[in-house]
Amino acid sequence: MNFKIWFDEVLSKLDKRAISFKKIIKYLDDLPDPIIILETGCLRKIDNFSGDGQSTLIFDKYTQSRGNGSRVYSVDINEQNVNLCKSLVSDKVYLKKEDSVKFISDFHNQVGYNNKLSLLYLDSFDVNWDYPLESSAHHLKELTASIPYINKNTLVVVDDAPINLLGYRDEKNNFKFIKDASVGGKGYLIHEYARSVNADLFFSHYQVGYKNIVKS
Ligand SMILES: C[S@@+](CC[C@H](N)C(=O)[O-])C[C@H]1O[C@@H](n2cnc3c(N)ncnc32)[C@H](O)[C@@H]1O
Numbered sequence: 001m002n003f004k005i006w007f008d009e010v011l012s013k014l015d016k017r018a019i020s021f022k023k024i025i026k027y028l029d030d031l032p033d034p035i036i037i038l039e040t041g042c043l044r045k046i047d048n049f050s051g052d053g054q055s056t057l058i059f060d061k062y063t064q065s066r067g068n069g070s071r072v073y074s075v076d077i078n079e080q081n082v083n084l085c086k087s088l089v090s091d092k093v094y095l096k097k098e099d100s101v102k103f104i105s106d107f108h109n110q111v112g113y114n115n116k117l118s119l120l121y122l123d124s125f126d127v128n129w130d131y132p133l134e135s136s137a138h139h140l141k142e143l144t145a146s147i148p149y150i151n152k153n154t155l156v157v158v159d160d161a162p163i164n165l166l167g168y169r170d171e172k173n174n175f176k177f178i179k180d181a182s183v184g185g186k187g188y189l190i191h192e193y194a195r196s197v198n199a200d201l202f203f204s205h206y207q208v209g210y211k212n213i214v215k216s
Contacts, residue, residue, distance in 0.1 A: 003065035010058065013049035016206040020157070021053070023203050024119065025062060027155050031118050034069035035062070038107070038117050038149065040100035040142050041124035041159075042074045043088060044081035053159060055121055060089040073110060075103040076124070100124045101138070104145035116151040123159035127185045136188035143190055143213070152212045156199075161187025161208040183208050 007025065011018045028035055043056040056074050063070040072093045076082050082097045089095075094110065096103055125138040139158055150156065164184040183191035187208045194201070194210045202209040 001061070001065075003061055006061060007058070010049065010054075014053065015050040017053050017159070020203055020205045020207040020209065021058065023209065024155065024157060025058075027202070028062065028066075028118055031153065033066055034071065035066045035118045036070070036111065036115060037063060037072045037119045037121060038104070038146065039072065039074040039121040039123065040076075040104075040139075041122075042076040042081055042085040042095060044076070044078070044084060046084070046088065053123070055123060055159070056085050056089050056093060056095075059119075059121070060093050064090060064092060073107075075100045101141045101145050104142060104149075107146075107149055111149065113148055115149075117146070117149050117154045120146050120150055120154055120156045121159070122157065122186065122190075125186070127160050129185065132185050132188050135186050136190070139186045140189040140193060143193070147214060150214055152215055154213070155202060155209055155211055156190075156194075156213050157207055157209045158183075158185075158187035158190055159207050160185045161191070162206050163204055164188075 011022060014021055037059045039055055039059060043054050045052060048054060059072045063072050074093060074095050075098055077099050079097045082095055086095055122139045122142050125135045127135040161183050162185060164182045183204060194213060197213060199210040199213040202211050
């Protein structure tokens with residue numbers, strides 16, 4: 001199977017995530033083998049490209065196209081979701097049913113401490129858009145546990161993390177964005193952390209991506 005042809009077809013179904021998935025794959029294309037991806041929150045519904053993204057399937061096909069030891073690790077707390085995902089991806093994907101923070105804290109058992117991630121893709125704990133703090137705190141815990149496995153070139157992506165449309169009405173009642181707008185949803189607290197450590201914002205769409213979260 002030719003990944004590029006398959007991915008071009010998928011892009012048209014990815015809706016609000018198409019632009020960032022394109023950037024993710026382009027970024028990975030420029031990294032050396034092996035590509036190592038750690039994902040939290042696996043595919044849970046067949047063909048749900050515009051709803052959830054089908055990330056596990058995309059990463060599976062991509063790493064297979066790279067070969068040379070490239071691989072995907074994915075963790076999900078829900079057994080049914082893990083089983084469904086297993087039925088849709090290749091046996092090259094290492095999938096585990098566990099809490100993501102626990103899984104990441106034991107991740108040295110999978111890769112040791114010397115192999116660093118090419119991509120850390122955080123998409124677990126569903127976000128309550130009226131109260132994103134809980135989900136956003138869980139994703140910050142995932143990033144914290146992942147620090148030993150990332151380096152400055154690791155692309156860190158958080159799904160469901162659109163820019164907060166913070167703004168105000170001017171004297172003519174026109175809506176104005178506040179210049180230093182923030183990121184919301186699952187990425188709310190990670191974005192605050194990324195800003196504090198002067199990480200590079202790689203993209204900000206419906207998903208947010210950073211490089212240089214750690215400096216070496
Ligand atoms: C939005 S879905 C993931 C979608 C998937 N990344 C995709 O693109 O199709 C979120 C998943 O996170 C899982 N989840 C929720 N809390 C979790 C936790 N604490 N640890 C691991 N997985 C969790 C849910 O069971 C659910 O399957």
